[in-house]
Amino acid sequence: xxxxxxRTLTELAAGLRARKFSSVExxxxxxxxxxxxxxxxxxxxxxxxxxxxxxxxxxxxxxxSGGGGALTGVPIAHKDLFCTRGVRTSCxxxxxxxxxxxxxxxxxxxxxxxxxISLGKTNMDEFAMGSSNENSYxxxxxxxxxxxxxxxGSSGGSAAAVAARLVPGATGTDTGGSIRQxxxxxxxxxxxxxxxxxxxxxxxxxxxxxxxxxxxxxxAADAALMLREMAGFDPNDSTSVEAPVxxxxxxxxxxxxxxxxxxxxxxxxxxxxxxxxxxxxxxLQVFEKLGAQLRxxxxxxxxxxxPTYYVxxxxxxxxxxxxxxxVRYGYxxxxxxxxxxxxxxxxxxxxxxxxxxxxxxxxxxxxxGYYDAYYLRxxxxxxxxxxxxxxxxxxxxxxxxxxxxxxxxxxGAKTDDPIAMYLNDIYTIGANLAGVPAMxxxxxxxxxxxxxxxxxxxxxxxxKLLNVAHRYQLETDWHTRVPQGxx
Amino acid sequence: xxxxxxxxxxxxxxxRTLAMALTREQIAGIAALARLNLTPAEIPVYQxxxxxxxxxxxxxxxxxxxGVTPMSHPLPGLSQRLRPDxxxxxxxxxxxxxxxxxxxAGLYLVPKVIE
Numbered sequence: 001x002x003x004x005x006x007r008t009l010t011e012l013a014a015g016l017r018a019r020k021f022s023s024v025e026x027x028x029x030x031x032x033x034x035x036x037x038x039x040x041x042x043x044x045x046x047x048x049x050x051x052x053x054x055x056x057x058x059x060x061x062x063x064x065s066g067g068g069g070a071l072t073g074v075p076i077a078h079k080d081l082f083c084t085r086g087v088r089t090s091c092x093x094x095x096x097x098x099x100x101x102x103x104x105x106x107x108x109x110x111x112x113x114x115x116x117i118s119l120g121k122t123n124m125d126e127f128a129m130g131s132s133n134e135n136s137y138x139x140x141x142x143x144x145x146x147x148x149x150x151x152x153g154s155s156g157g158s159a160a161a162v163a164a165r166l167v168p169g170a171t172g173t174d175t176g177g178s179i180r181q182x183x184x185x186x187x188x189x190x191x192x193x194x195x196x197x198x199x200x201x202x203x204x205x206x207x208x209x210x211x212x213x214x215x216x217x218x219x220a221a222d223a224a225l226m227l228r229e230m231a232g233f234d235p236n237d238s239t240s241v242e243a244p245v246x247x248x249x250x251x252x253x254x255x256x257x258x259x260x261x262x263x264x265x266x267x268x269x270x271x272x273x274x275x276x277x278x279x280x281x282x283x284l285q286v287f288e289k290l291g292a293q294l295r296x297x298x299x300x301x302x303x304x305x306x307p308t309y310y311v312x313x314x315x316x317x318x319x320x321x322x323x324x325x326x327v328r329y330g331y332x333x334x335x336x337x338x339x340x341x342x343x344x345x346x347x348x349x350x351x352x353x354x355x356x357x358x359x360x361x362x363x364x365x366x367x368x369g370y371y372d373a374y375y376l377r378x379x380x381x382x383x384x385x386x387x388x389x390x391x392x393x394x395x396x397x398x399x400x401x402x403x404x405x406x407x408x409x410x411x412g413a414k415t416d417d418p419i420a421m422y423l424n425d426i427y428t429i430g431a432n433l434a435g436v437p438a439m440x441x442x443x444x445x446x447x448x449x450x451x452x453x454x455x456x457x458x459x460x461x462x463x464k465l466l467n468v469a470h471r472y473q474l475e476t477d478w479h480t481r482v483p484q485g486x487x
Numbered sequence: 488x489x490x491x492x493x494x495x496x497x498x499x500x501x502x503r504t505l506a507m508a509l510t511r512e513q514i515a516g517i518a519a520l521a522r523l524n525l526t527p528a529e530i531p532v533y534q535x536x537x538x539x540x541x542x543x544x545x546x547x548x549x550x551x552x553x554g555v556t557p558m559s560h561p562l563p564g565l566s567q568r569l570r571p572d573x574x575x576x577x578x579x580x581x582x583x584x585x586x587x588x589x590x591x592a593g594l595y596l597v598p599k600v601i602e
Contacts, residue, residue, distance in 0.1 A: 102582045195561040307544040329586035348524030363521040379557035381550045435561025
């Protein structure tokens with residue numbers, strides 16, 4: 001049973017149901033891998049071995065009596081910003097280092113109800129602010145393809161853990177690319193659903209009009225299975241959409257003949273490295289072979305995505321993070337002189353550098369006299385970008401382009417220049433601003449490092465995205481590649 | 488009064504131009520509004536990076552936005568749902584307060600506010 005980690009999430013779920021192996025065996029196998037690789041990769045903030053093994057025993061009993069759900073006995077991990085009852089939820093921050101959530105996020109509760117077993121909480125950029133996982137209070141996560149490099153962020157722990165086969169699937173969140181960019185840099189599959197598709201209840205808020213939960217897995221088929229169990233209306237989230245969730249798994253196999261694919265013209269710019277572009281063009285040829293019709297599509301306002309995002313997201317963050325006051329939960333400074341000192345020092349000491357930078361940016365752009373020039377204008381440009389997407393989807397079924405301009409970069413390479421770091425998200429942010437679903441699919445390597453193809457769909461087009469990605473993965477084996485030393 | 492005064496001074500010092508280098512005093516003012524204590528060493532760091540960020544997002548000024556309705560939400564037409572006015576939550580304050588730095592008799596403790 002030493003080869004259990006080589007099975008995909010879908011294979012594990014089927015094997016458990018057929019009782020080819022037990023959940024205790026599967027959970028033990030993955031916990032063993034986490035234990036031996038944690039020192040190198042730092043992908044986890046907390047590992048909940050005892051609880052996982054107890055739940056695995058329960059899953060085996062349920063399976064023995066013919067019970068259980070779609071994921072019974074399957075191990076997963078949660079990004080450490082999903083609240084987990086009785087388990088620390090740190091959000092990668094000193095501020096929440098001591099926070100033990102009194103409730104489960106809806107995503108956590110739903111996956112639990114489907115029978116999935118959480119092995120622990122994955123490392124992340126503090127409050128999901130970052131694209132390299134270097135902003136964590138718990139130290140950087142390392143990319144299993146080369147440990148000198150970043151795994152991407154902010155869901156870097158989830159991406160590294162799945163890439164290294166420490167867990168077959170993990171949750172993530174994507175506010176400006178935080179599922180797709182690390183999925184691309186780690187050579188795995190990741191999907192950010194439509195805004196409102198997955199409940200935000202119990203997800204520590206960063207930018208509420210952009211935040212969306214999703215999954216990181218080996219294959220599109222695995223993502224379909226996990227997302228089907230996670231998605232759906234939740235009365236506890238006021239922006240959750242009341243619409244039925246299609247069976248993403250059942251929709252995977254539809255043929256792609258006649259699929260209209262728009263190539264995102266603005267993404268094939270001079271910032272895109274030549275090697276990355278070649279991999280994307282090769283992937284597009286595969287889709288042509290599958291019967292897709294390719295055409296170039298222009299979204300002229302898309303280049304304004306990054307400045308728009310870096311007004312909207314910090315503005316919402318400054319408001320959301322006002323709740324951390326050192327009074328009700330979280331970090332409190334030592335010996336406060338008075339209430340103001342308590343607030344200011346608890347926040348000054350509890351938040352890391354990038355979080356403070358974004359809170360201050362947000363405070364500034366929302367302050368009197370600047371609101372119209374920055375925030376209101378950004379909301380107008382956001383509308384223009386969204387209109388671009390709507391026009392594009394009147395003509396094509398999906399959009400395709402690169403996920404990132406380059407492969408993974410070195411740890412420390414961009415930490416001194418926030419703008420250089422922000423520009424990592426140049427291809428990811430548009431989908432967040434428009435609220436449309438988007439995913440990253442492994443499509444080859446440049447100098448031994450994975451490259452991701454981005455596929456973007458119209459609102460509630462997840463089933464089509466997963467179908468398109470799955471058909472591609474039937475033709476290629478990039479998603480099955482495992483970093484050296486992790487096979 | 489405290490907050491308004493600060494906002495007012497920010498506004499007046501810089502309404503002439505948008506792309507600019509922020510002063511130490513402005514960074515201190517923003518930090519105070521955000522209730523963030525900064526060390527003296529942090530101020531020049533944020534002076535530089537916030538100035539760069541504001542310059543960078545200044546690109547938005549070039550966009551043609553006449554007549555465009557500001558977008559506050561990614562899903563148009565979504566309205567706030569109402570629910571029946573009935574109690575759905577149980578009292579779990581003891582469990583919630585276990586995360587609080589200082590609690591007594593079910594109350595959150597802070598430094599003395601009124602002399």
